[in-house]
Amino acid sequence: MVEKAALKGIKILEIGDQLTQFAGKLLADMGAEVIKVEPKEGLPSRSIGPFYKDTPDKNGSLYFWNYNTSKKSITLQIETKEGQENIIQLLNDADVILEGNKPGLMKEWGLDYDSLSKKFPTLVYCSITPFGQEGPWSQYQSSDIAQLALGGIMAVTGYDDIPDAPPIAPTGGQSYHLAGYFAAMGIVSALLYRDLKNQGQFIDISVHDCVTVSTEMSLPYWIYQREHVIRQTGRHALPNRSVRWNLKCKDDKYILVLNTYLDTKRWKSLVSWLSSYQLEEDLADERYVDDKYRAQRMEHVTDVLERFCIHFDSEYIYHTAQSIGLPWAPVRAPEDMIHDKHLSEDRNVFASVHHPELNESFTYPGAPYKFHETPWDISKRPPLLGEHNEEYSINLKTSNLSN
Structure with missing residues (x-):
């Protein structure tokens, strides 16, 4: 780990999966000690392909690898009394809880902010949920594509040169990435406030909110002009049709x-x-x-x-x-980005990460920002399931831990 990492000395318990994983990665790669709390069988994201050498394995999901660099993994049964006691023990020297469970579930386990803040008043507690902790939609189920539809992004993304073309959903988990960025910024801001006031706080992140405020110009056009924007091929959605921008070249790109x-x-x-x-x-x-x-x-x-x-x-x-x-x-394809010398050589945007158990190194997306005084770094490859159980056995009851 980089000695001057921005978040060195900050300990975070990540009790979540797809909603929390990107925020956790951003914070871990900036030096925070992020402990990923998993059930005995592993989180569902460990079963999402593609897999290393196309062999399904809890420790071989390339999807899981991408979102969990620099983290640690422990396994415990959080729904049990013993598991809840273990979490509280870990909080004795932790700074942040980052969780992505259904609203009300952490309260059932006695691990909600109101319960924990009485014992840990400086705790920063960030919850990421589909629609927030309160309101008529708080218990609704969701997915990335549902969020892109509800949040307005799909309505303004698509084609105007194909008859009756439907809305298009951007790929790559965009809604979860948006929520992850906002959560990471919120946590860092809350930590700064804690350093000034010696007081923690609760951060309520709604994926729906994050998507809705990220729809570029569609909301302002409606609020101020009562006009809907039009989906336009590879261009900004506007009330009027603009001239096409994407032209084919000799190389078919x-x-x-x-x-x-x-x-x-x-x-x-x-x-x-x-x-x-x-x-x-x-x-x-x-x-x-x-x-x-x-x-x-x-x-x-x-x-x-x-x-x-x-x-x-x-x-x-x-x-x-x-x-x-x-x-x-x-308009580039992924392989074009990998071979771009500006990114790979001049900016060092990609990182080589060693997996000792495989005796191989792999290319990962690198720093989304460059801090010259507190540099970003992937300190280690994603954790194996329960890899760090023994490291925390002093504080945890090992009967509830399993590799």
Whole structure:
């Protein structure tokens, strides 16, 4: 572990699975000691594929690996009296509880904030639930796709060039990631407050809230103009239809041609670039320098750019456009990101993590931020199920622990 890690010395009990795992990872990779509390059979996420060498195994889920770096794992039966006593023992030197259970369940176990804060007044307690601790939806079931639908993201994501195209759900657990980021920020803020006031607090994170406030412009347009935005292919959802941005290149990849921010200098640079290949068509006409004239003919401008882009590979279009100040970018696949030298070499965005039990190292997503004084670090690979039972056997009744 990095000696100057931002959260070194902070101990967190993570009593949750998919709702808490990303927040726990963010905090663990910043140096916190995150102890993942699991049932004897392991958390459900350990059974989510794909798996190492395609062999289902509690310790081989690549999904679990991704979200649980730098953490520790203990197994206990939290629904039993002994298990609850073990949690309280661990809290004697813990700073934070991060939990993602159904509202009311922690109270049934005597492990809710109101009960624990009497004995541990400086405890920071963060609960992540689908719809919050209170309200008519608090007991509703949920999933990532349900949250994206209810929160408004699916309504503004999709295609306008396919007849009757349905809403599209972004992939990758976006709603859980949003909640994880907000939870991690909330916990760090609460720890700072605790350091100033010597007082803990309860943080109520609703995934639904997190998604709803992250829908870009759809809410402001409705609140202030009573207008619905329109789903548009690869573009911002707006009340009006904008000109298409995604154009195919010679290598069959797409380039995002952002036609906004075209001041006089950029426009002339763009036309000069097209002219160097005799592909400018009529865009060299001086009338196109005028914003209003050009805006009225932007469909035609895009047609010309489309005929230009198909002559060249996307990487050439990308780097040349950027060199003249145009905010254009290729639409990349995951493998493109891995091989991007800017990310892999210049920014060191990916991390190599060693798994000693497999005698192999694997490439993981790396730091989402760079702190020069308190650096981020994946201190260890994800824990094996119950790997740290023995480490905490001094404080825990070993009869309730199993590997």
